[in-house]
Amino acid sequence: MNCMDREFQVTIRQTGERFSCSSKESLLAGMARLGRRGIPVGCLNGGCGVCKVRLLRGKVQKLGPISRAHVTADEELTGYSLACRVAPQCELELEVAGKMQKPFFKGFVFQTGQVPTK
Numbered sequence: 001m002n003c004m005d006r007e008f009q010v011t012i013r014q015t016g017e018r019f020s021c022s023s024k025e026s027l028l029a030g031m032a033r034l035g036r037r038g039i040p041v042g043c044l045n046g047g048c049g050v051c052k053v054r055l056l057r058g059k060v061q062k063l064g065p066i067s068r069a070h071v072t073a074d075e076e077l078t079g080y081s082l083a084c085r086v087a088p089q090c091e092l093e094l095e096v097a098g099k100m101q102k103p104f105f106k107g108f109v110f111q112t113g114q115v116p117t118k
Ligand code: FES
Pocket: 041, 042, 043, 044, 045, 046, 047, 048, 049, 050, 051, 052, 082, 083, 084, 085
């Protein structure tokens, strides 16, 4: 690993899950290492929108274009992006959004009293 390829911790606010992700890989690739059901394997090129997330804290770098059909310019200004098309530039906190919410939370066992937030 060189100074341009660093690992950062990413937290999913709704579940409290954490995963590490390199500054050279997509958030979706890092998320997939959680190794659980509900993490979509879509087009992986910003076109299908199944990996929509909202960044709550931290900074990302775009790895390529994203479809405006799935993330509008206004949404992007409020933190929405596609996990397959961005890489972390620091420690991040995000929430799962859009089409990914239903499969992501299906079967996930929350701690007593914990409820997923939108
Ligand atoms: S996997 Fe299709 S937009 Fe991310």
